[in-house]
Amino acid sequence: MTTLAAVAANFTRDLEQNYALIASLVDEARDRNVDFLVFPEAAIGGYLSSLGNHGDTVRNSDRSLPPAISLDGAEIRRVQEIVGDLVVAIGFCEIDKDGETRYNAAAVLDGTQIYGSYRKVHQPLGENMSYSAGAEYGVFDTPVGRVGLQICYDKAFPEAARSMALDGAEIIASLSAWPAARTATAENLQDDRWTYRFNLFDMARALDNQVFWVSSNQSGTFGSLRYVGNAKVVDPGGNILATTELGSGMAVAEVDIAVTFQAMRGGMFHLRDRRPDVYTALTDLDHGGAWQGLAHA
Template identity: 25%
Template structure:
C-alpha cells in the first residue's frame, strides 16, 4: 500500500528546539544561591531564543569539587521536593519548557550525583549516575538503573559525564526506546593530548560515536572554568541522529549556549540505513552476552 497522503517531503513529526547550556557553577555554600539564580537566568534566555528543552551541566546548582562528604551533604537536597527542583519546576511551568539539570541529591544517609527531568507538568523523573569518576566514589552512592521517560515531546533518556565512556549506557537507553539522550557533564582536563588536530576532545568523539551507532540525538552540556585546582573542558555539543554535531562544538573555556532544531522522533526510523544495513537487526547479542560475562560466561583474558 502506498502512502498517498504524504507524496512530498514529510514535515517533522516532533520538531523541537533544544539548548545545551555551558556554564561555570562554583562549589561552596556561599556560591549556591548564585549558581541557582544563574541556572534560572540561563533557562529564561534559552526559552526566549525558542528552546523548548534546556540541558544544564552536571551538578549545575552546586559546583563539583566537594572536599568532604560533610561538605557534599551541606550542598545536597532532596529530589524533587527540595528548593532548587521546586524553583526549576515553577520556571518550567511558567515558560512551558523542559529542563534537564544536574544536582547533588540527598536521600537519607545516601548522596547521589543526579540528573533531573522537569517539564511544564512538574517533576518527571531522575537518573542517578551509575559510573562514578575518581573521587566521586568517595562521596556518592552509584545509581542502579537506566530509566527512559515518556514525555509530550518524546522519550528521553539521561546520562551523566563518565557514563559516555561506557557504550552500554547509550545502547540500553536506545534499546528501551529513547528518542533523545540528554547528557549532563563535568568533563575535566586530562593529561595531554587533550585535543586532536581538528580541535576535538575525546569526550566529543565518544558522544558523536554513541549518537551515531545508536541513531539517537544527544544533547551534551558540559561546564567550563576552574575550581579548587581542577579545570573543566567545555566542548558541549548537540548531535543529530547521524552522530554529527548540528551546531558545532562549544569553546573549551567560554560560557555559551548551543541550539539545534531536532525532529525528536526521527530516531524511530533513522537506525535503518538500507535494506541490508539495519543496526538493531545486525547486532549479535547471542555472542555478546557470554563473551562479555553478562550472563555468566567467561570474559576474554586481557
Template identity: 25%
Template sequence: MTETTRSATHPAVSPLRVAAVQSNPRVGLENKADNVAATIEQIEECAGHGARLIVLPELAGTGYSFDTREEAYAHAEPVPDGPTCAKWKELAARLDVYIAAGIAESDGVHLYDSAVLIGPEGFIGTYRKSHLWNREKLIFTPGSSYPVFETRIGRIGLLICWDIWFPEVARILTAQGADLICSVNNWVWTPPPLFDEAGNCMASYLTMGASHVNSVPIIAANRVGEERGGKFLGCSLITGVNGWPTAGIADAEKEEILYADMDVVASRSAVVWSELNDLPRDRRTDLYDPLLGYTGGTPAVR
C-alpha cells in the same frame, strides 16, 4: 521532495528546538543561591530563543569539587522536593519547557550525583550516575538503573559525564526506546594530548560515536572554569541522528549556549539506513542479550 510527499520523517512529528547550556557554577554554600539563580537566567534565555528542551551541566546548582562528604551533604537536596527542583518546576510550568539538569541528591544517608528531568506538568524522573569518576567514589553512592522517560515530546534518556566512556549506557538507553539522550557533564581536563589536530577532544568524539552507532541525538552540556585545582573542558555539543554536531562544538573555556532544531522522534526511523543496513536488526542478540549482558563464549584454546 514536494510539499505533498509524506514519509517517516516528513512532516516532522515532534519538532523541537533544544539547547545545551555551558556554564561555570562555583562550589561552596556561599555560592549556591547565585548558581541556582544563574540556571534560572539561562533557562529563561534559552526559552526566549525558542528552546523547549534545555540541558544544563552536571551539579549545575552546586559546583562540583566537594572536599568532604559533610560538605556534599550540606549542598545536597531531596529530589524532587528540594528547593532547587521547586524553582525548576515553577520555571518549566511558566515557560512551557523541559529541563534536564545535574543536582546533588540526598536520600536519607545516601548521596547521589543525579540528573533530573522536569517538564511543564512537573517532575518527570531522576537518573543517578552509575559510573563514578575519581573522588566521586568517595562522596557518592552509584546508581543502579538506566531509566527512559516517556514525555509528550518523546522518550528521553539521561546520562552523566563519565558514563559516555562506557558504550553500554547509550546502547541500553536506546535499546529501551530512547528517542534522544540528555548528557549532563563536568568533563575535566585530562593528561595531554587533550585536543587533536582538528581541535576536538575525546569527550566530543565519544559523544559523536555513541550518537552515530545508536542513531540517537545527544544533547551534551558541559561546564567551564577552574575549581579547587581542577579545570573543566567545555566543548559542549548537540548531535543529530547521524552523530555529527548540528551546532558546532562549544569553546573549551567560555560560557555559551548551543541551539539546534530537531524532530525528536526521527531516530525511530533513522536507524534504517537501507534495505540491508538496519542497526537494530543487525545486532547479534543471539550472541548477547538485548541489554548487553554477554551470555556465551568460552576461552579460545591455544
C-alpha cells in the same frame, strides 16, 4: 520540529548564583524557541573541587561537598518555578530518604512535573568516596519525546546508551562536569586529549544508537578542575549540529525527530541488526573475571 539545546556554564556552591544563571539561560532558551534544555552535571550546587583520593572527595567529610538535595525539596521546586513550561534536564547531588546516602543525580522536569530521575552508575577517579553509585538506567516519556539520562563518565560505556536506546530513547541527555587532562594538559584545551575523548564519545554514542545526543558540560574552573565546555547537539548520524567549543554558552539545534529517524534508520538500523545471540560471551567474561587478565596483558 523540536529545538534541542545544551548548556556550557560554570556552577558553584552559591545556590542563589546558580538560580540566577539558570534563569538567565532559561530566558535565552525561550528567546531561541528551545523545547528541551540540558544543564550540566551538578548545576545545582556545583561538582567536587577535586578528583582522586584526597581533598573533598573523602566520604563523610562535609568540607566543600555539594549541598544534598532531595527530589521533593525546595531546591528542585525553585528550579521548577524558574523553568515553567520549558522541559529541562539538570544535575544535582541527591540525598536518599535515609538522610545520609548521596548520589550524583539528574532529573528531567518542567514547572509542573518531574518526569524521571537518574543516579550516576559509573564513577571515575575516587568519586565513590563522595557518592554512592546508582544501579539502573531509565527512559522517560516527556513532552519532547522519550528521554534517557546519563552523567559524564557513563558516556565511556557503550552499554549505558545502548540499554536506553533499546528502551526507546529518542533523545539521550548526557550531563557532564568533564575536565581537561590532569597531566600533560594541552596549552589549548580544545586540543587536550580529554577534550578529544569527550567529543569522540558524544559522536560515537549518538551514531552507535542512532539517537539525538544532547551533551552539556561545566565550563571555566572549580577547585583544581578545568572544564572543557564543548556542549553540543549531535544527530543520529554522529554529526555535531551545534557546539559551544570551549566557551560558556548554549548549543542550539532545530531538528525533526521523526523525519531524521526515518532517514537515518531507513537503511542500516543498528538496533534492529544486532546479534544478541553472539554477544553472550560478554556477560560470561564479566562473570569469569577474564577482563582483569586483559587489563594486564
